[in-house]
Amino acid sequence: MTLQGGTAIALRVLVVAPRTAARVRFPEGLGLEAQPVRGLDIGTHVPADACGATGLAGVWVAGNATAPSEKVVGALACGVRAGMAINADLVAERTRRAVRARDVA
Ligand SMILES: Cc1cc2nc3c(=O)[nH]c(=O)nc-3n(C[C@H](O)[C@H](O)[C@H](O)COP(=O)(O)OP(=O)(O)OC[C@H]3O[C@@H](n4cnc5c(N)ncnc54)[C@H](O)[C@@H]3O)c2cc1C
Numbered sequence: 001m002t003l004q005g006g007t008a009i010a011l012r013v014l015v016v017a018p019r020t021a022a023r024v025r026f027p028e029g030l031g032l033e034a035q036p037v038r039g040l041d042i043g044t045h046v047p048a049d050a051c052g053a054t055g056l057a058g059v060w061v062a063g064n065a066t067a068p069s070e071k072v073v074g075a076l077a078c079g080v081r082a083g084m085a086i087n088a089d090l091v092a093e094r095t096r097r098a099v100r101a102r103d104v105a
Helices: 072-104
Strands: none
């Protein structure tokens, strides 16, 4: 293997420890950003609960952005759970509004 500076090193095996980075960009001021995965030196993610809810109401994440060690099937399951949670949140909000509107009348 030849390093950038031209130094050649004889080797038979090269072991690397890849790190992943959550490529997310939230609007400034939301207070939401990728953070190092706690306890594991594997990269960054956006912390969220099992259904993808972040600490910020109305913002969900799914897949490797929150669970960097997931494979396709796990990332897909994250997305399904987040979709279900988002739908439930919207239904609850619409129901609250309908109840409020009825109380006023
Ligand atoms: C080398 C390698 C090998 C792997 N092998 C396997 C395997 O054999 N089996 C397996 O199950 N899993 C494997 N995985 C893991 C698998 O690829 C991931 O778990 C899965 O792709 C995660 O899906 P995702 O939707 O969360 O993210 P991604 O598949 O990364 O999808 C995110 C998408 O968002 C897009 N994006 C990013 N930023 C923006 C933006 N600002 N605006 C719009 N779009 C944006 C990206 O371009 C990308 O298309 C492998 C991963 C790697 C890196």
